[in-house]
Amino acid sequence: MKLLLITASAHEIRQIRKTRVINFQQVTMPYLAALTPANWEVEHIDEGQERIDFNIEVDLVGITFHTPSANHVYEIAAEFRKRGIPVAMGGPHVSLLPDEAENHADAVFIGEAEDTWKEFLADFENKQFKKRYEQKNPSSLINLPMARKDLFHRRDHSGGIMFATRGCPNKCEFCALAIMYSSNFRKRPVAEVAREYGSFEGKVIIFWDDNIAADPNYAKDLFKAIAPYKKWWSSQTSIHAGWNDELLELAAKSGCKQLFLGLESVSQISLDHANKSFNRVEDYYKIIKKIHSYGISVQVGIIFGFDEDDKSIFGKTMTFLEAAGVQNATFNVLTPYPGTPLFKRLESEGRILTYDWSKYNGRRDVVFKPKNMTCDELLEGFKRVNSQFYSLKSTGKRLSKSTAGLWWTLPLNLSYYFSYKLYGPK
Ligand code: SF4
Structure with a gap:
């Protein structure tokens, strides 16, 4: 199974980041990759560094984003879904507005994803995944893997x-x-x-x-x-x-x-x-x-x-x-x-x-x-x-x-x- 993880960043945000000498890459997706079972091959695109190739052959796309990149991400999702590739979304904006994000995704993640991500991937492999995964209780931070x-x-x-x-x-x-x-x-x-x-x-x-x-x-x-x-x-x-x-x-x-x-x-x-x-x-x-x-x-x-x-x-x-x-x-x-x-x-x-x-x-x-x-x-x-x-x-x-x-x-x-x-x- 092939998974593409995207750290999304709209054009305006990339422009703004250029003025900031101190700006950091996000660790969310390399960390999520570490939580992904070994039978999945994972690629990661950080839009701060590279463009998305929509013709990439993958089984699933996962995207994380903040509010100012939301419109941009909904366009990315539409492109992949047009090609028949399911899209899962998570991150701050999705947790704040899951009802909106759900209109543009096959699955959304509310809150943290330490437990729900693995549950979703198992459901996905069984072709029975849900539209919404919500972590009800705060994740335990014990025995976490290191980000990849x-x-x-x-x-x-x-x-x-x-x-x-x-x-x-x-x-x-x-x-x-x-x-x-x-x-x-x-x-x-x-x-x-x-x-x-x-x-x-x-x-x-x-x-x-x-x-x-x-x-x-x-x-x-x-x-x-x-x-x-x-x-x-x-x-x-x-x-x-x-x-x-x-x-x-x-x-x-x-x-x-x-x-x-x-x-x-x-x-x-x-x-x-x-x-x-x-x-x-x-x-x-x-x-x-x-x-x-x-x-x-x-x-x-x-x-x-x-x-x-x-x-x-x-x-x-x-x-x-x-x-x-x-x-x-x-x-x-x-x-x-x-x-x-x-x-x-x-x-x-x-x-x-x-x-x-x-x-x-x-x-x-x-x-x-x-x-x-x-x-x-x-x-x-x-x-x-x-x-x-x-x-x-x-x-x-x-x-x-x-x-x-x-x-x-x-x-x-x-x-x-x-x-x-x-x-x-x-
Ligand atoms: S809630 Fe905490 S992290 Fe957020 S602005 Fe206040 S002190 Fe900072």
């Missing part, structure tokens, strides 16, 4: 990608995680994570976790276990980690080079209304300074367009990022992904402007009516901050505040500067 490295398509900084934990205990209004994983935070056994960590040939490992230090004791054990491999790693965490000296010291000793903090906003009132009041703006400086003091650089995630944001938010954000010496930042336009509490609220307020999912990209389009700005003002401010942040002037200001990781954050900032000039919005 032969199906990774990139050998660059994101060649070493894996996960230690899944989910996040928080419930921010705009975040889809709580729906996908029922706010259920789980951890893989430390020894299994360490074994996979050590199995990569490269020096750099990205933990594709949403909140790697959500359980500080687990995180400390993990950092102790991976330290002997002497690799460099990065991951995402909530800012709670920044208060914990012991955790930061162990992280640094184990090779942590950068932590991604979802700050989201420098406006406390915006954070409070987004159900993220555990982020305290008044603590941001102290936390970033502390992380820097362990030689760990900081990347932050910032979202513009909260109801309390007016045009002054862009300047305030830049002032803060420069004063705090933040090394890298990812900016997003607030995007209400379908199914999230934010989407439901904005829809009930009559503020959703489009249901064209290709516009739910968080970078090029505003899909809802902001409260204290026009859509154009929001988009213009967003673009301005992007180009200001990675300007030579701001790079100089920010990186002079802390030398944490300067040897790599300086070239990285310069790469962003040039890629934004080349591919950024004109």
Whole structure:
């Protein structure tokens, strides 16, 4: 039996990714391949790297995708189904909107797929598969196979990608995680994570976790276990980690080079209304300074367009990022992904402007009516901050505040500067 797995990415998303020097390949499909029984021959196409050949001879196609690629994926599915090849779909958008996805697929997967994927393949081989597979309870993360490295398509900084934990205990209004994983935070056994960590040939490992230090004791054990491999790693965490000296010291000793903090906003009132009041703006400086003091650089995630944001938010954000010496930042336009509490609220307020999912990209389009700005003002401010942040002037200001990781954050900032000039919005 032959299976083609596709990590889908619409044209617009591929364009947006070009401006992002740090972007990672997704591990979902190489991991799903590892869960596939050995009698299946598996191919993987990552659309970020290669095009799809619709004439490929396979028995089944499986596609994973995010909301902005949904329209594109429905076209891909139609092409394969026209050729008589069944298509199964899963991933974030399918879990958020299974009824819609079901109209374009032969089978859909809601939630995690550790158990349902194997069940489906057995049903498929018996020619009796169902239209819908739903993982009712959170998957156990014990004894998981390692993702298949032969199906990774990139050998660059994101060649070493894996996960230690899944989910996040928080419930921010705009975040889809709580729906996908029922706010259920789980951890893989430390020894299994360490074994996979050590199995990569490269020096750099990205933990594709949403909140790697959500359980500080687990995180400390993990950092102790991976330290002997002497690799460099990065991951995402909530800012709670920044208060914990012991955790930061162990992280640094184990090779942590950068932590991604979802700050989201420098406006406390915006954070409070987004159900993220555990982020305290008044603590941001102290936390970033502390992380820097362990030689760990900081990347932050910032979202513009909260109801309390007016045009002054862009300047305030830049002032803060420069004063705090933040090394890298990812900016997003607030995007209400379908199914999230934010989407439901904005829809009930009559503020959703489009249901064209290709516009739910968080970078090029505003899909809802902001409260204290026009859509154009929001988009213009967003673009301005992007180009200001990675300007030579701001790079100089920010990186002079802390030398944490300067040897790599300086070239990285310069790469962003040039890629934004080349591919950024004109
Ligand atoms: S802390 Fe981050 S990952 Fe967790 S719910 Fe909030 S936005 Fe999502």
